[in-house]
Amino acid sequence: MKNFLLLCAVFLFTSKAFAQLEPNFLGSAFSNGGDCYVVTSNTMSQLGYIWYNNVIDFNSDFEIVFDANFGENDDDGADGMTLVMKNNPNVETGSGTQGSGLGYQGIMSSIAVEFDTYQNSELGDIASDHVALISNGSTSHTQASNLAGPVDALANSINIEDDQFHQVRIFWTAATQTFVVEIDCVERLSYTGDLVNNVFGGESNIYFGFTGSTGLYYNHQQLCFKYLSFTDTVDTLDRTICLGDSVTDVDVSYTGALGYQWSPTTGVSDASIADPVFTPETTTTYTVDITDTCGEIVSKSFEIEVNEVAFNSVEPVNATICTGNDAEFILQGSPNAQVTYNINNGADQTVQLDNTGEASVLVSSVTTDQIITVTFIESTDGSGCTASLSNTATVSIESDSDASFSYTATCDGGIAQITGDVGGVFSFDTVPADGALLDESTGELTNAQPNTTYTIVYTTQGVCSSSSTQTVTTLDEDDASFTLIPDTCGATAEVFGDEGGIFLFTTPPNDGAQVNPQTGEITNGNLGTTYSVSYTTNGDCPQTEVVTVTIETCIIPEVITPNGDGKNDTFDLGGFRVSSIHIFNRYGTSVFEKSNGYVDEFEGVSKSGDKLPTGTYFYTLVFQDNSTRTGWLYINREK
Template identity: 30%
Template sequence: MPKIYSLSLALLLSQLQLKAQYADTGTGSLKEHIYWCNWAGFTITEGATKTFITSDSLTVTATFSDVTGTTPVPNYMSYAGYDFNNPAIKGSLNTNSSAHFKVAFTATRNNTPSPVTMVAISTGSTTYTGACSTSMALSTDTTEVTMGNASTVIFGILAAFDRGDLPASYGYAAHELTYTPCTLTQQSNFYLGAIAPDADTLKATDDGADEDAITTFPPYTGGGEYEITIPVYATTTAYVSAWFDFNRNGIFDANEIAIDTITANTAILKWSDIPARLPAGKVSPSAFRFRISDTLIINPTGYAPNGEVEDYFIALTAPCDVKVTTLPDVILCAGKSTQLSATGATTYQWTPATYLNADTIAQPVASPTTTTKYTVAGTDAYGCTGEASLTINVNPSPVITTSKDTSMCTGTTIQLSGVSDIPASYTWSPAKGLSNTTITNPTASPDTTTNYIITASTIYGCRTSKNIYINVTPTPVLKVTPDSPVVCIGQSVIMTAAGGDEYAWFTSNDSLLTTGTALNISPLHDTTFKVYIKDYACKLADTLVVPVIVYDTPTTTIAKSGDIDCANASISLKATGGIYYTWETAPGITNTHTASPAVSPLETTTYEVTIMDGHGCTNVESITVNVDVALEFTRYPIPSAFTPNGDGKNDCFGLKRWGETSWFEFNIFNRAGRIVYLSDSPDACWDGTSKGEPLPMGTYIYMIRARTVCGDVVRKGTILLIR
């Protein structure tokens, strides 16, 4: 039978993730005891139902009947001590005038009917039937509620639990707290220790002050059994069930339970068949769970109708079984490093710390200069320790003294040197260019820059390498460009020397001209020059003789075929006297590397050409092409008659020369005005026929139209056809 109790509490409601939930902020004394109903979106009508689900799988259904008067409106709660984060949640039912209804609450847990305790708070003139007192709520299945003006009623589900607080892998245990009717005094008939259980939120990580049954856990001696005696409180016969995760696998196994039936004020829990050495397992502390109730509990998780649960997660003192291991002894060459390694523990400490990159890790790097014994002490998660050691025997490494880095020229030889301070064998690399790769002082003749490496090895296998860098400079080529220059009279040439650091130019009779790299000459006859070149790096020097040949300037001419007029849109130029011709770019010329280019300027233009003979000597000629478009269209007269008799003389009628045209029309008319011949070709010539048939002798009319460089031209007149 559900019971409803009235509380004189101040409440503030905020965000609820479920349909009913604990207040998530505030300091009310029953903050973790009551789920508050959320009426958002609900309207009280005859026969209406509203279901609330708690996080403990408790389903509570409210059913309304005898609804009269004003319908109470869901509204947000605002009462000190019980707060939520979302004011949109409607936790109260409000009315501004009289209202009446009956409400019955039923509850199930996992589809099984379950007892439920309901509480109510109200403001204004609200009364209940069956109330414990004037200010308390009702204790019948169906409660009749009468609300006056400006009244509020708030319903809650009293669902307080004492909970375990071990990590999630162990599961969760919950013991429901019970209360006396009307006064809501907590009933504590069964609990562990001296403090009664208190209410906890779901999956609490800290179970609070009521975790007092055990202050000190006795050490495990390794004998296979473990026993704990704890104080309890029980008004009648009760049962204490306890679990000890001695294999540390993160769960409570079936063989890890101990049970005692309580008839006095202490419980004795005993486990057997425990390993002599507790394994490391998945978790390092030891997990314990203790549950008391008037009903025997055989599962470490789940719901209990009364009593208390206490969880402990402690570092239990137990026999140590830490075996720290490390590498065998090591032989090391001075100046080298090796990585050490230890296993079997959680934390490590190496001694001595000298020449270690770190002394508190499992795998430090050691670089000792002398033979050293290292010891590592390891500690596991339970405080057990062990140690191991190894010795690093250090053998001396050779120290090599070598010749210095240097430079050389290709084609030369240099001697290298490398000597160890202790007996050793030698190897040089690369072998290319070396006279011997296993002696201390080979000669080197590399053809490119090379980094030679000498490695000295002792009988202990200790090695040291050192580099000698040989910068190879290509042997310079002493030369003059051009080495046999050809000069034309009136022209000059620059001779340039290269390949050295020092230069001196002389005449053929050894007169010094300049000490620069270049010499500009303009001789009038064949002659000879000398240049002295010296290279400092490769210690080279030579005097080069440079013969110079002098040629005469070529004899050249330039001519034109005419000038530009209406009948001559293009003319040709002609240059002579050479074998290579280069015309300066100018309007109207398209081919600039021929002796006779065609030109078609639009205005009077001067053309210039450079003429070169077979010796490379040049001369420049120029000519001006005049442009006059004011001349008449053609200088050739049109005949007045023709005789198409096949004698090869005056057999057709046409204009002999037109020049360039972009459009042309040639028409012949008879005296009646009918066209008897037409053509669009400037080369057309009428043979006195029409459509292949000879026309009769007589006078005919011609009209010629053309578009030329001088513009549009029209010629017309008569022509006499004679047969």
């Protein structure tokens, strides 16, 4: 049962073929499947050779681990095998015959790890099954070509023909030029020397293989590789995947392994088993340290290159456009990838990103909203990487804006009324040089000249802005020009401009003078007094003008002609501020009197109502300031 279990274990491991191992067979040697080989069958007079095209660099460290089975014939078993290293790639046979030559005899510029299962005393063999390091095609242990050994092949037995697989580990340390052979975890040989120059003729790139023989005695002699540091197994070949994919076919199962440890552990389903699932997100080199039966660490590495076909974004150049304009989208992702998309759920279309990873999709003269949906991306670099997507972007259509407005003219500008879309900006079509001002937000025109035309532009805001233009002509100013003509104790006004305005004293006098608001006539003025009168028009653009007048004449009349012609019919004392009057005839008889203010009430009629005759009359006056005055008045009825 023990033999069966060992054979099964070896088969499980060796079914993992070394990818670069290229065997060539001569004689009785043949492949037993995977990396297992038969060197001699259980038959007399066999010679078997296995040569490999793989190079071992003696300037670097290397390691070879294999399981060897030397058959089950002990007393009548023979003859053994050798692991040969030589300085040429030739597929060759030794010059010796079957038996003691082990197929190695005569191969020059070489070394061989000899596993000898038959004692040839003439060659210096020891009685037990033994191992030795020999060179230059000689199997004799009595010559200088014998570099180390012979010693018992096993540390605990003289017999290696036990139908068991024994692990052989050979490693070379370049720095110290040390060659070591271990069997079943025990060091059996160690040699230190300049093999490159002393054996290989200065050649450091060395080829290897196995030889073996039988004679009258024989055995079924075979081996299975477990580890070669200078070549990879199929499981540890570099791989290329797409982001999101996994590697599931790695299995570094090693016969008798005590444990596995993968590093890094990122993207490894279980870092402590021989066959984890690898799902890296970036290109990663994974290394596994295998603790073998002997407690030694065997390391294997491989790289998983992660190719990614990525879609980064789709964005509109302008998220909002006007009806009839072009909608444009910018797509970004992996350089040179091909992207599949549709517009408004229409037919699928494709576009290829450029070498910077960008492409533009243009939809011309659109009248409705445009929605792009990116559904798929595929690399064009041969990696075969793809990704399903659901990225969208939208370009919205905005209607053209309304920039209509109107103006109401004012005296110094105008007021704008927006009848379209509010929030726009007002500006002069041509900026005037007269100092007129325009509020860009409200459109109010101020500081403008009268009866002047201005051209105003209103521009709406937003994507679909529009403009319209209006002219406004300011109102003309009223004409408030007038003059004051002095007359007796007052003045009369003459309007040259717009009539219908209002007259006012600019500073109301306190001497009793009055101005008629409608006519501008000044009465009750005082001699030598200057009065200032304003005239304000009553039109759309009222104006005010101020005129002054000085009272130059204020003489009490000496004659009245009360004949009804409207001229000098009364004793007019207006403007004199008379408080009371008393008139007498030449006989001293009172004919007229009035108190509580007098202006021009005496028309030559007595207080009894009779017309007074032509003649001279005497008067006394009392003024408002209580001063008095007397004089003569002539009534002339003949005129």
